[in-house]
Amino acid sequence: MNTVKREQIDSLLKFAFKGAGLLTITLLGGIFFMLFANSILFFLNVPPLDFFTGSQWDPENHYSIFPLLVSTFWVALGSMLIAVPLGIFSAAYLSEMAPKKLQIVLKPIIEMLAAIPSVAIGFLGIVLVGPGLAQIFGIQNGLNALNGSILLAVMALPTIVTISEDAINAVPKSHREASLALGANKWETLFKVTIPAAFPGLIAAVMLGLGRALGETMTVLMATGNSAAIPKGFLDSVRTITATIAIEMGEVPYQTTHYYSLFAIAAILFLITLAVNFTGEFFANRLRKFHS
Amino acid sequence: MDGIKLRAENLNLYFGQKQILKNINIEFPKNQVTSLIGPSGCGKSTLLRSFNRMHDLSPDARIEGKLFLDELDLYGRKNSVTDIRKRIGMVFQKPNPLPKSIYENLSYALNIHNYPKQDIPNLIEAALRESFLWDEVKDEMKKPAVKLSGGQQQRLCIARTVVLRPEVILMDEPCSALDPISTKKIEELILKLKEDFTIVIVTHNMQQAQRISNKVAFMYLGELIEYDTSDTIFKHPNNELTQRYIGGYFG
Ligand SMILES: Nc1ncnc2c1ncn2[C@@H]1O[C@H](COP(=O)(O)OP(=O)(O)OP(=O)(O)O)[C@@H](O)[C@H]1O
Ligand SMILES: [Mg+2]
Numbered sequence: 001m002n003t004v005k006r007e008q009i010d011s012l013l014k015f016a017f018k019g020a021g022l023l024t025i026t027l028l029g030g031i032f033f034m035l036f037a038n039s040i041l042f043f044l045n046v047p048p049l050d051f052f053t054g055s056q057w058d059p060e061n062h063y064s065i066f067p068l069l070v071s072t073f074w075v076a077l078g079s080m081l082i083a084v085p086l087g088i089f090s091a092a093y094l095s096e097m098a099p100k101k102l103q104i105v106l107k108p109i110i111e112m113l114a115a116i117p118s119v120a121i122g123f124l125g126i127v128l129v130g131p132g133l134a135q136i137f138g139i140q141n142g143l144n145a146l147n148g149s150i151l152l153a154v155m156a157l158p159t160i161v162t163i164s165e166d167a168i169n170a171v172p173k174s175h176r177e178a179s180l181a182l183g184a185n186k187w188e189t190l191f192k193v194t195i196p197a198a199f200p201g202l203i204a205a206v207m208l209g210l211g212r213a214l215g216e217t218m219t220v221l222m223a224t225g226n227s228a229a230i231p232k233g234f235l236d237s238v239r240t241i242t243a244t245i246a247i248e249m250g251e252v253p254y255q256t257t258h259y260y261s262l263f264a265i266a267a268i269l270f271l272i273t274l275a276v277n278f279t280g281e282f283f284a285n286r287l288r289k290f291h292s
Numbered sequence: 293m294d295g296i297k298l299r300a301e302n303l304n305l306y307f308g309q310k311q312i313l314k315n316i317n318i319e320f321p322k323n324q325v326t327s328l329i330g331p332s333g334c335g336k337s338t339l340l341r342s343f344n345r346m347h348d349l350s351p352d353a354r355i356e357g358k359l360f361l362d363e364l365d366l367y368g369r370k371n372s373v374t375d376i377r378k379r380i381g382m383v384f385q386k387p388n389p390l391p392k393s394i395y396e397n398l399s400y401a402l403n404i405h406n407y408p409k410q411d412i413p414n415l416i417e418a419a420l421r422e423s424f425l426w427d428e429v430k431d432e433m434k435k436p437a438v439k440l441s442g443g444q445q446q447r448l449c450i451a452r453t454v455v456l457r458p459e460v461i462l463m464d465e466p467c468s469a470l471d472p473i474s475t476k477k478i479e480e481l482i483l484k485l486k487e488d489f490t491i492v493i494v495t496h497n498m499q500q501a502q503r504i505s506n507k508v509a510f511m512y513l514g515e516l517i518e519y520d521t522s523d524t525i526f527k528h529p530n531n532e533l534t535q536r537y538i539g540g541y542f543g
Contacts (some may be wrong), residue, residue, distance in 0.1 A: 099351075174388035181344060182401040182452065183378035192400065197391045 035270060038263035045257045051264065057228045057239070059248065059258045065265050067230040071145070071238035072269070074231055075220060078149025079156055079213045084206050086153070087160030088195075091205075094161070095168045096190055107165075114158035122222030125151045130223060137235055143225035146234040151219045156209035163208060163284075167201020168194060200283040207280025214273050217242035241269045297322040297490040298343060298380075298460050303357035305338060307350070312338050314514040316357075320460075320507075325482060325491045327501040327522075330511035331537065336494040337385075339511070340462050343492070344380040345373050361460065378405060381453035385465040387445035389437035389452075394429050397437045397448055398455050405456065419455035423447045424481055443474025450481060454489075461485065463493040467500065479504050498538065502526050510534045 043051070046063050054064025090110070094103055129150055130142030171194050179189040195202070225237025226247065245262050252259045298320040305313035312335050320326045328336040338347075345366065347353040359366040366376055390397050398416045407415065420426040425447045429440070437448055446466055453461055463482070467475040482491060482504050495501050501508055501522070508525040510518045510533070518531045529535050 172388075174384065174386060175390055177346065177349075177384065178388040178390055178449070178452075179400075180349070181346065181377055181382040181384075182404060182456065183374045183376075184400075184404045185374050188404055192404075193390055 035263055035267045038260050039267040042257065042260035042264040045260070055230060057244065059252075059261065063257070063261045063264075065241070065268060067228055068239060068241045068244055068265060069268075070230050071224075072214065072240040072242075074145045074234065074238055075148040075152060075224065075240055076210060076213045078145060078234055079152035080206065080210055082149060082153035083156045083160055083209055083213075087157050087205070087209065088164050088202055090157075091161050091164035091168055092190055092195065095165050096186070096194065110158055110161050112158075113154065116155075118155065118216060118218040119222070121151050121155060122219040125219065125223030133235075139235060141225065141237070143223060143237060144235050145224060145231055145238045148220045148224040148238065148240075149234065151223055152213040152216055155216060155219065156212045159212055160205045160209040163205035164198070164202050167198040167205065170201065171197040200286040204280045204284035207276050207283065211273050211276045211280065214269065214276065215242065217246050221246050241265050295322050296320070297362065298492070299360050300339075300342070301358040301360070303339075303342065303355070303359065305335075305342060305347070305356075306354045308352045312514050313342070316516050318509060318516055318519060320490060320492055322490050323486055323488075324506040325486050325493060325504050326507045326509065327505040328492065328494045328509050328511060329496070329498070329501055329537070330517075332496075334511045335514045336511055337464050340464055340492060340494055341382075343460070343462060344377050344382050346382070348373060378456050379458050380460045380462060381456060381458035383446070383449050383453055383461065383463040383466045386469050387442055387449050389440070389445050389448055392437060393434045394437050394440070394448060395433040397452050401452050401456050415455055419451045422454055422485070423451035424477060425451055441474070443470050443477060446470060446474065446478060447481065450478070450485075454485065458489065460490045460492065463491065465494050465496065468496065475500070498526070510537060512537070 042063075051063055051065055053066065054062055055066055056062040056064055057067050094106060098106065125147050126143070130144075130147045132142065133144070133147055133150075134140065134142035175193050175197055176189055179193040180186070184192070220238075220240045221243040224240065224243065226239040226243055227237040228239045228244075229236075231238045245266055248258070249262055252262065296319045300316050300318050303313055303316040304311060316339060318339075328339065330336055341347055342355060343359060343361075343366065347355065355367065361376070361379060364371060364376075366380075390400060392400065395416065398419060399412055402412050402415060417426065417430075420429065425444060428444060429435075429448075437445065440448060446469075450461075450466070467478050470478065479500060482493065485491060493505070505522045507520065508522050509516060510525065510529075510531070512533055518525065518529060518534045520530075524530075525534060526538060529538060
């Protein structure tokens with residue numbers, strides 16, 4: 001191959017890669033722009049103060065994100081209360097206690113959980129978890145925040161387990177040896193040395209799991225009942241930001257306040273998820289520095 | 293068995309199919325420094341680690357024979373491994389302070405064994421003084437231990453072992469990652485520590501073995517070839533292999 005030809009291929013490839021990169025950035029920028037431009041149009045009609053402090057999401061009359069935020073918060077909080085301890089302990093078990101063979105079997109199974117479509121999980125919520133909750137708590141309808149939390153916990157688990165496991169594995173063996181050689185047993189070593197040393201990574205794991213739970217739509221839409229009142233507890237029906245957008249977007253007349261309002265709540269969710277992800281990344285980076 | 297602190301009887305050790313230690317019989321005298329020397333891969337670390345049961349962590353390690361601390365059977369069914377490790381401390385080749393503060397590296401060891409809270413600060417100070425580290429760290433006990441120099445970290449690891457008042461301290465090439473000045477400090481420390489502890493140390497440094505040890509064991513390919521006083525081993529060894537190793541002809 002001669003030099004001219006080689007250089008031609010070289011510049012062609014460069015161009016292709018640059019193009020792909022630019023396209024991605026443009027798309028993201030476009031989404032970002034659309035979200036915020038439409039949000040601004042919304043805030044021209046509804047004062048931000050009402051939007052954040054009101055108590056009702058009742059399109060055409062009241063646009064307050066507050067009940068949706070509270071719903072989103074409850075469902076996400078519940079899912080993390082379940083998924084965080086479960087995920088971190090499974091990860092610790094997998095990397096520290098489980099025999100090699102079991103480890104080899106379990107890891108791909110947990111990772112496979114991530115591949116279950118959210119519709120399928122939502123379906124489970126309607127036919128299995130929801131009715132089960134209704135029976136346990138003696139309530140009429142099991143489509144509530146707790147149902148959503150349980151399902152989201154299942155969906156966030158693969159992320160949390162996988163990243164926590166990496167973090168725990170990355171703790172140098174010499175730390176464990178130091179602890180054991182001092183006469184600590186393996187539990188003391190796990191809880192007082194290994195887990196604290198893996199902590200930044202565990203936070204990253206939790207944040208990425210939380211990001212997943214916050215953004216999930218189909219499952220919560222199917223499983224939480226979608227009543228727009230401010231929920232008082234885990235057994236109340238809730239309506240998250242994501243579910244609200246999914247339900248109303250199909251029916252809302254184009255370019256009305258209601259239409260813009262959905263962009264506004266999407267923008268808020270976007271900011272929240274972004275903050276959560278940045279926090280996760282921040283801690284993940286700290287972990288990398290700590291180990292190199 | 294007066295004056296014998298630690299001993300192995302007919303010790304064989306296997307990793308999977310491979311035999312690493314071959315019928316080792318050895319006795320370590322109380323309050324003395326014994327050095328284990330021999331070419332790389334001959335099983336020095338493996339022998340050392342069998343005394344505080346660090347091989348419990350490798351599922352493919354198998355041990356035959358008996359090991360004793362005084363008359364305590366180290367692998368006896370009823371004997372707790374955490375107690376044994378408290379009585380037989382270990383210092384590793386690469387300094388391995390825990391990712392905690394200087395103070396916490398020592399208090400961790402004490403808390404694990406439920407020392408009374410009010411005694412802890414004094415015990416820590418005493419151990420740091422004993423390890424010639426106190427003057428260097430007394431004003432920055434909250435500093436992360438990894439911020440110390442390599443030599444200081446190793447002395448911290450020794451202090452962390454000493455603070456539990458073990459009976460035996462095992463050291464696996466404790467100076468190999470250190471500069472000559474830190475090495476000298478640790479050698480002085482070892483000579484002082486032997487008044488209170490029985491010390492078994494692995495080293496590749498012949499001068500060091502000569503400087504600090506009372507007895508020296510030469511190992512080769514998993515066997516104990518010669519075990520005698522430091523003088524005998526270095527001045528007129530009986531075995532030809534020992535002679536050649538000391539003379540620097542292989543290793
Ligand atoms: N966990 C293990 N699994 C399998 N084989 C091992 C393990 N640890 C050590 N070995 C093998 O046992 C033999 C002795 O190793 P050991 O670390 O005791 O040697 P050493 O005398 O300390 O050498 P060095 O001077 O290089 O530290 C080596 O052949 C090594 O490959
Ligand atoms: Mg070794």
